[in-house]
Amino acid sequence: MHSWGSPRMECREPSIVLDNVAVSYGGDPVLVVDHLELRGPALVQVLGPNGAGKTTLIRTILGLIKPLRGRVTVCGRDVTGNPAAAGRLTGYVPQLARTLTHFPVTSWELIEFEYLLRIGKKPRLLASAEDKTMVEAVLRQVGLGRETWSKPISKMSGGQRQRTLIARALVHDPPILLMDEPFSAVDPQGRCELARLIAKLAKDKLIVVTSHDPMLLIDYTDYIVLVNKRIVAHGKPSEVLRVEILRKVYGEAAIPVARHIHISDSHILI
Numbered sequence: 001m002h003s004w005g006s007p008r009m010e011c012r013e014p015s016i017v018l019d020n021v022a023v024s025y026g027g028d029p030v031l032v033v034d035h036l037e038l039r040g041p042a043l044v045q046v047l048g049p050n051g052a053g054k055t056t057l058i059r060t061i062l063g064l065i066k067p068l069r070g071r072v073t074v075c076g077r078d079v080t081g082n083p084a085a086a087g088r089l090t091g092y093v094p095q096l097a098r099t100l101t102h103f104p105v106t107s108w109e110l111i112e113f114e115y116l117l118r119i120g121k122k123p124r125l126l127a128s129a130e131d132k133t134m135v136e137a138v139l140r141q142v143g144l145g146r147e148t149w150s151k152p153i154s155k156m157s158g159g160q161r162q163r164t165l166i167a168r169a170l171v172h173d174p175p176i177l178l179m180d181e182p183f184s185a186v187d188p189q190g191r192c193e194l195a196r197l198i199a200k201l202a203k204d205k206l207i208v209v210t211s212h213d214p215m216l217l218i219d220y221t222d223y224i225v226l227v228n229k230r231i232v233a234h235g236k237p238s239e240v241l242r243v244e245i246l247r248k249v250y251g252e253a254a255i256p257v258a259r260h261i262h263i264s265d266s267h268i269l270i
């Protein structure tokens, strides 16, 4: 798809491995991971209550946080505390609620800027016809049609804005995509469409999604990681989404959580 060396050529089997990692923001560790290994293509959901360390896990994989100890590898490369190395192989979709609400540009401008930056061409006036074709392909890949390209991002719907953020994360065709609560500012119809887009992307990428609502992606999910300051459980949804395991993460709230995701009461341990 791209004319310069695609990171996907460097990483045919996407993987993320954390070993003996502890992360702190200055005080006690907020996240400890003895060993976590994710391999793709696959769709992985990271679940846990507020403050469990989901965003911290994503930011550690992205090299944006240098852990107190331990090693993070992406596609076999050590990216610990190294955002440039991690950024070549990953795309990041941050939480929408915190992003782009007042951004005075259109989706086309944002994606063109990101694309030119990635290929090392900074002034946007130098975008060639080939560059424009690439920008158009990425926008279409996430389902943004021509009618949206000149719309200011601040005037877009939550779903369109989320697609714009996904397009920005895809411009360098990374083998791994990390998404922080992608459904948080999207209405119910937009959520279903977004879930289908994420499922499609997961066919040839390793996609890691943090969420408070596992049902939205459950039909497409290969693995669940349950976090509460440490990795409490990980495995296939049928192995992990059990009340006795959810209780370790959500406490008494495990029962409403389990009902929400349709786990039968017969699994509840009294």
Ligand SMILES: Nc1ncnc2c1ncn2[C@@H]1O[C@H](COP(=O)(O)OP(=O)(O)OP(=O)(O)O)[C@@H](O)[C@H]1O
Residues within 6 Å of the ligand: 025, 030, 048, 049, 050, 051, 052, 053, 054, 055, 056, 057
């Ligand atoms: N920049 C920061 N400085 C200090 N502490 C932080 C910072 N960011 C997060 N924390 C703390 O680290 C812990 C984990 O936060 P994190 O944002 O990773 O949780 P989360 O699972 O993503 O939560 P939520 O579901 O609410 O988004 C929390 O106790 C939080 O207060």
